Amino acid sequence: MELYDSEEQQVEAIKDWWKENGKAVILGTVVGIGGLLGWRFYQDTVVEAQEAASDAYTTAVTQLAAQGADAQDTVQSFISANSDSEYATLAALQLAKVQVESGELDAALEQLNWAKSNSKDTALTAVATYRVARILVEQGNDEQALTELDALTHKDWAGRVAELRGDILLRSGDQDAAYQAYSQAQQSADNSQTLQMKLDDLAK
Template sequence: MDVNITEEQQVEQIKAWWKENGKAVVLGAVIGLGGLWGWRYYQGEIQAAKEQASEAYTQVITSLETNPETSVALVQGFITEHEDSQYSVLAALQLAKSLVEQEKLDAAAEQLNWVITHTQDEAILPIAQTRLARVHAQMTQYDTALAELDKVTAESWQAKVAELRGDILLEKGETLAAREAYVQSQQLGASPALQIKLDDLAQ
């Protein structure tokens, strides 16, 4: 703006600018405020949904622990309703554990397979994979169990996987291979109970 023009001229220039650009400014402000409000509303809805899912998860798991046989359908309904939530994965894990305790191994395996295909969580995936291997071993499906263990890639799980592989091979009757798996587990940092297993094989 020219410093030599009068105050009255400055006012006239401001009026002219506002007449030309005022609508755009107001519209931009409205859109900006609307977007901010919409974002906050969206975030609030997400948080509310998470809280509702958390509360519902607690309720169905409590029911499962109290009445395992009659709560299977209830938990399954929760899993279906919250399929895109991590709570559904946790619920399926708990349901699989309960089904194993009820000796419903096929149904437990189904739940664990569902978990494996619905999570990328590096903390949960190896839990589901090793539990599924144990379930297959309980069903004497040893080769399937061993194949499931091969899918566990998490470095921190390799000692546990090697020990479990040894357990399964021992159940299968392959004593020498079981010992080799136990030795591998020992080299990777095994559980305290592993030496007992090795001593038993040496007898």
């Protein structure tokens, strides 16, 4: 460190340093403050957008619950307007459920496939994939359903996947393979209450 003999020398040194570096310091400070304010503004904007999407989602699904299939256009408009949000995925899942209940399986399948393709949440993707497989089974598209189930590898779904696979195999006449699939499902934490009945029926 450079030593100074007097206060005057120190003052002169500071002045010289400021002449050389003052603009950079000011610029850095301005940029730093601007960046901080910009980040806070961005965060506030994101929070406001999320709150608005949440409110709109609540309104849409409430209308769906009250009006059923008659509220499809409203919910679809919400999904289109918020397609980059997981709220849109949730709305698509809800809409598909209502469509299944009203017998509109093709429309429900479209919603679920959209949810699968657009969701970044693995849990929601798993829900959509399983429901797609269920609809395909209902439509008699067993091979496609099995393909969907093969893609659903999350351990939390192991029991339901194995049981549905067993249902498909049983319908095709392969009782041994169906029994094996049901037995595999029974080892999983998410097995259903009807699983034991299916195993008992095959054991007779």
